[in-house]
Amino acid sequence: MLDLPFSNERFDVVIEKGTMDVLFVDSGDPWNPQPATISKVMAMLEGVHKVLKPNGIFISITFGQPHFRKPFFHNAKFTWSIEWSTFGDGFHYFFYILRKGRRCFDDEDFIEKIQMPSISLYHEELEGEDYIFLTNIEELNS
Numbered sequence: 001m002l003d004l005p006f007s008n009e010r011f012d013v014v015i016e017k018g019t020m021d022v023l024f025v026d027s028g029d030p031w032n033p034q035p036a037t038i039s040k041v042m043a044m045l046e047g048v049h050k051v052l053k054p055n056g057i058f059i060s061i062t063f064g065q066p067h068f069r070k071p072f073f074h075n076a077k078f079t080w081s082i083e084w085s086t087f088g089d090g091f092h093y094f095f096y097i098l099r100k101g102r103r104c105f106d107d108e109d110f111i112e113k114i115q116m117p118s119i120s121l122y123h124e125e126l127e128g129e130d131y132i133f134l135t136n137i138e139e140l141n142s
């Protein structure tokens with residue numbers, strides 16, 4: 001994931017779930033991640049941005065709260081807009097939707113919380129991969 005072996009602008013959608021999180025495991029203070037963490041996370045995001053088609057969407061499902069993800073997602077290198085939602089009951093997951101080419105550079109509210117249809121699942125179901133299929137990608141793309 002740090003060096004995606006795909007040509008530029010190849011995918012309509014890239015989804016990651018709990019994989020970017022592993023890059024933060026040895027980041028030290030989450031408020032001030034280590035330089036090595038920053039460069040790995042940026043390498044991953046640059047790769048995702050590169051392989052997405054011009055109007056492609058990156059979906060990131062993570063435990064990382066917006067405060068900690070914003071500085072990475074909002075880097076000036078990226079042309080995507082940023083929206084997020086959250087789901088879970090006591091144990092919250094965050095769902096980010098980044099739309100390439102939709103960035104509004106003079107928008108102060110660059111990261112927008114959105115309402116999504118609620119997803120209600122048992123823990124065992126969340127552990128599986130199937131719940132990703134409950135996400136309507138076509139709806140996100142409209």
Ligand SMILES: C[S@@+](CC[C@H](N)C(=O)[O-])C[C@H]1O[C@@H](n2cnc3c(N)ncnc32)[C@H](O)[C@@H]1O
Binds near residue numbers: 002017019128
């Ligand atoms: C928390 S698991 C999530 C797995 C799966 N996406 C899911 O939701 O069940 C994190 C995964 O990231 C993988 N991983 C860690 N470092 C990676 C890297 N540099 N490149 C690709 N995958 C990596 C780990 O092997 C592990 O399978």
